[in-house]
Amino acid sequence: MSTVVTRFAPSPTGYLHVGGARTALFNWLLARHTGGKFLLRIEDTDLARSTEDAVDQLLEDLRWLGLQWDNSELVYQSKRLDLYNRIIGDLLAKGLAYEAWETNEELDALRKQAEKAKRAFIYRKRTYTEDELKKFRDENRPSVVRFIMPVKDYRFHDVVLGKEIVQPAPECQDFVIRKTDGMPTYHFGVVVDDAEMGITHVLRGLEHLKNTFNHIALQEALGYARPIYAHLSVMLNPETGEKLSKRDRDRRIRKRVHEWMKSAKKTITDLATACGIAPDRLTDWITTDTRQLDLAEQPLVMKIVGLTEADLPEIMIHDFRKNGYFPEVLNNFLALQGWSPGGDLEQMSMAKMVELFSLDRINASNPKFNREKLQSFNTEHAASAGPDRLLSGMRDYLAANPDSPLNIATDEQLLKILDMKKGLRTFRQVDESSSFLLMPDDKITYAPDAVEKVLKKNDAQGLCALRDLRPLLANVTDWTSANIEHAITAYIEQTKLGLGKVAQPIRVAVSGGTISPPIFDSLQFMGKDATLARIDRCIAKVGTPEM
């Protein structure tokens, strides 16, 4: 009985994305379920795209999710070139691989030609003439190393698909194993490292299905054991129906910018001046679909066109953290994208998932990622979580959102706010609806539509109520929620106004908007002086002379 060894092998090109996180989760679950090991390897063979920052972000996200890996020393492919070169040298010496000199342009031309002839492009070993070889060397043309893929049928059993996948002999081709820059290709790196690390189960995205044949051929040539393969479905964006991608956020902003220009009758130049980004840069971005705003530019543009963080689709794990989800809920939800324990069970702890996880209950069809259900899970989890978990969750959210006014709150204050916001969906929602409680007075801005609707409408009825209420509240000696309620209820009975007609003006005066925790509790939280000061300030700012 050999133990299970799984791995997650991301390439460090940015924050961890949901698809990757699900792959990591499944590998982690399998390892934990079987008492095996879960290893982490960094596939940084693409020199142009890999960064050290990205590695840090990746590790941070994985830790946040609680997917702890078991290798104390991270495996970086970029640090293993000696090993790869030794093996490639052997392959070359044995005549199982060879150098090839075609340029990208030549290969492109061949591919186009094949497509025109309606057949697949297959690369097989070419013999170069002595003259050609001399010419290549003379002009110092860089070469790649290609593996001679033995021409035969390849087959393997896939656990998720539950069947044998076959590649017929005519589709075999000699693929590149070392690039001109001296780095191994993905195919070569995975095969060598999976074998070296003793990986027994490879769970990875479906986009790798056809790569598996290359990997098998290499394993056979190198005398490696074949791991068990399980290819996971790809998660789809419900809006586009395509693979979830980091680009989706940019798309959303782009769409909104178009709407904004149309409805507000603005141009891209207006946008550029408003957000302080060079007009050329923005024009280039808006006219070229493949261009993306970088992380620093996004918020500037979003602010102008009226988009908030919460409006963008979360794609990166970091986005979910910033938007105030529990990591355990995200894991639970991600697990359900393609796996089910069977029956009606959906909401589970990590421990329960570990207990119930099994490969043969993984689905092969591609799920569309549906945020509403995730939100609902988060809501229910928050409702059943104890104060400690809520507080630590809130603290974690605040750490990811250093600009929130709630960062100055004490634990006691946070606990009170959390208690007032029972029924919360996300921590961001708590933040957005409660941060006025801890903001300095002069940071409160009054939302124009709230002022209009709640204070000024009907001959400024709301504002009048505020003026009436001001002395009544000043008379409350013991400033508790219950006493405040008494005072206000008395006023309601006397004036025959509904509670809504009175509570809303106070809410606007105190928070600037129409959303807050229950109003009496909010006033108690702020204290008498702060409450009266805000009411005065509101009357002064909003009150009209003719009143």
Place this chain on the structure above:
RNA sequence: GCCCCCAUCGUCUAGUGGCCCAGGACAGCCGGUUCUCAGCCGGCGAACAGGGGUUCGACUCCCCUUGGGGGUACCA
């Protein structure tokens, strides 16, 4: 173009030939509760893509069509 994978309510799914005129969850709709947002309570509508087989019997097995997705790199 070529190769491959997939197919149950709008979405995620349960269902492994009779337990299913198909169950759950989210979303939706209707009603109730409430000072706002949320929440909560009660109710409703909603699917086996189509066509052939196999079988006493198909959501479940096979084939075709259609639809969706992925790959087609010196990216992983």
